[in-house]
Amino acid sequence: MEREDELPFVSHRSVLVCGSACVASSQYLASNIGIEILKKGGNAADAAVAVAAALNVTEPTSTGIGGDAFCLYYDNNTKKVHALNGSGRSPGKLTLELLNSQGYSKKHMFPSNHGHTVTVPGAAAAWCDSVDKFGSGKLSMAEILEPAIKLAEHGFPVQKITAHAWKQGSWLLQEPDNTYGQDLLIEGRAPGHGEIMKNPKLANTFKELAENGKKGFYEGRIAQAICDAVTKFGGVMSLEDLKAHVTTFEEPIRTNYKGHTVWEIPPNGQGITALMALNILEEFNLKDMGHNSGQYLHILIEALRLSFADTFKHCADPSKVHVPIDKMLCKKYASERRQHISSDRAIPEVCSGESLSGSDTVYFSVTDCHGNACSFINSNYMGFGTGIVPENCGFTLQNRGYNFTLEPDHPNVIAPNKRPYHTIIPAMVTSAETGELLASYGVMGGFMQPQGHVQVLLNMIEFGMDPQQALDMPRFCIGHGHTVKTGSLEHVALEYGIPDTVVKQLKDMGHDVTPHIKGFGRSLFGRGQIIAQGNWPFKPENNCYWAGSDPRADGAAFGY
Known part of the structure; x- marks a missing residue:
């Protein structure tokens, strides 16, 4: 019998090729529901x-x-x-003053399941606004939510990786004070x-949203019920x-x-981290280094370390503080940062702030028969989030x-009515020459996300991999994926499949590495989905969609 900690990668998964529309997600039932909405006349936003x-x-x-939720939407007409x-x-x-009076400070953060960690849930409004702003106008919110409502009412079989995560996080739902946690057990x-x-x-919650829109939530x-639950937990x-x-809308x-x-x-959001790293990497001849060679991984690791260091210093809610986005994305600034990379490790200045933590999320991508695409991400943050379940919700x-x-x-x-530094980030790629969509993609997983964006993108652009191959390749993760704090940029986790010779090379360069991470531990390296237009980057003129779904999740790419 297979042990609980095993998750062998022993099967081959071909890239999906389809002619009209495509959905790639971490759960096959959800992917199928997206296809169902597209066949009913909905567009990429409706299906998302x-x-x-x-x-x-x-x-x-x-x-x-x-x-919370974020999305990028590509309008093929414009x-x-x-x-x-x-x-x-x-x-x-x-307020910070309130927290200080309760004994919380830089050196003593409130617990991750405390009521203070609950920010206003943005997903419900994001769903409604995505449909209103980008949707086809052919389907109502009730029609869009109907498949999920049926799934919640009639039940569904729990998949392997999700069952493992459910068990790992179930202690939050079993807490004696969490009266309604039993609803998810x-x-x-x-x-x-x-x-x-x-x-x-949950089906009833969706019905209220369908019937009454955002006011229903x-x-x-x-x-x-949300306010009562948050108050109960402080x-x-x-x-x-x-x-x-x-x-x-940004x-x-x-x-x-x-x-x-x-x-x-x-x-x-931390998407700027991936862009800064790409700016630094652009002048290196990465292809000649060889995919996942010691030198190649060293250069990527250092570029991302430098980019994270800047992001941790500056990234925040721009409606409350100034974020120097133009400077951070300037090619000249990237050239200056590039000078810090040598044959040995770079040591970036890291902010001395609190630890930043992150964990599970879902990322998915949808393309429709009109050429539109929706790159969408939705998250509780750390697994079940607080685990707090509001009454009858x-x-x-x-x-x-x-x-x-x-x-x-x-x-x-922290401050009143402020958005926190956010880890979840969707991505897209278009042709700089024509504006045509090339790929809608993302990789979920806390602070792994910009690292995943860079790695899978380079797998395609530099090494010509199709979307499935790009997702299948072993990855690295700086920090501990779900916890990034002062000094943790030193650590590099390496997924099983990166050879011992490369591990030794990185150690000789001064990297603190943990190699050969496998089994359910692969969740550290995120779970991605990619839909590319044509066999990009080779044949973007091909009208088919080429899609991949991460083997580290339970999902699949479906199309027609």
């Missing part, structure tokens, strides 16, 4: 919201309507990329692999905080990497506020 809701049902260990920031803000009464325990799980209370019964969220929540940030325009969400509340710092002079210091 349906997938997000389905993943809330099937992977509450990672995502949900009690968390060749324009739009950005939606669906992250929530801290309560209006949550079966007889007080996590559902096992293949067991049927139902969540009728941010006002009334659900809003009151937080100060009010009905006014929920009612005041708004999604923002100008996405981008850089040109060798003729490819790479798009990310601007801060408060069927979802957990995120703990995104744990990513604030309590250092008074830091840009990301």
Whole structure:
């Protein structure tokens, strides 16, 4: 019998090629629901919201309507990329002075499941606003949410990796004070692999959103239940905080990497980290170094270390503090940072702020028959988030506020009505020459995300891999993936499959490495999805979509 800690990669998965439309997600039922919406006449945005809701049902260990969401939307008619920031803000009464009076400080952070970590859940508004702003107009929210509602009411078989994560995080739901945590358990325990799980209370939450729109979530019964739950666990969220929540539509940030325009969400998200690293890497002859060679990995690791160091210093809510985005993305600045990379390790200046933590998320991508694409990401933050379940709601509340710092002079210091530094980031690639979509992609997983964006993108651009091959390749992770703090940029985790000779080379260069991580430990390296236009980068004129789904998850890419 296979041991619980084993997750062997012993099968081959071919890249999916399809002619009209495609969905790639971490759960096959959710991917299928996305296809169902597309066949009913919905577009990429409509299908993305349906997938997000389905993943809330099937992977509450990672995502949900009690968390946040971001998306990039490519409009094929205008060749324009739009950005939606669906992250929530801290309560209006949550001040540093209040926290200090309660004994919390830079050296003593509140627990990750405390009510203070709950920021206003932005996902519900993000779903509604994605459909309103980018949707086809042919399907109502009720029609878009109907498949997820049925899934929650009738039940679904829990997949292997999700069952493992559910068991790992179930202690939060089993806490004696978490009265309604049992709603996400079966007889007080996590559902096992293949067991049927139902969540009728979540189905009712979706029905209220479908019938009443955003008001159905941010006002009334659900809003009151959220406030009551947060208060019970020591937080100060009010009905006014929920009612005041708004999604923002941003100008996405981008850089040109060798003729490819790479798009990310601007801060408060960390997508800028990936763009800065690509700017640094652009002048290196990476292809001649060889894929995942010692020298190649060294250069990537150092570029990302330098980029993280700058991001940790500056990234915060730009509506509250100045974030020097133009400087950080300047090619001249990248050239200056490039000088810090040598044959040995670079030692970037890292901020001395609080630790930043992150964990599970869902990323998925959708393309439609009109050439539109939606790169979408949704998260509770750390697994089940706080694990706090509001009464009769069927979802957990995120703990995104744990990513604030309590250092008074830091840009990301906690303050009222402020968005925290955010780890979840969707990405896209377009042709710098024509504006045509080349790829809609992302890699979830805390601070692994910009690292994953860089690694899988270079797998395609520099080494000509198709989307599935790009996702299959072993990865590295700086820090500990789910916890990045002062000094942790020293550590590098290496996935099983990177040869011992390369491990030795990195050690000889001065890297602190942990090699051969496998089994369920592979979650450290994130789980990605990619949909490319044509057999990009070889034949972008091919009208087919080429898609890959990460073997580190339970998902699949579906198309027609």
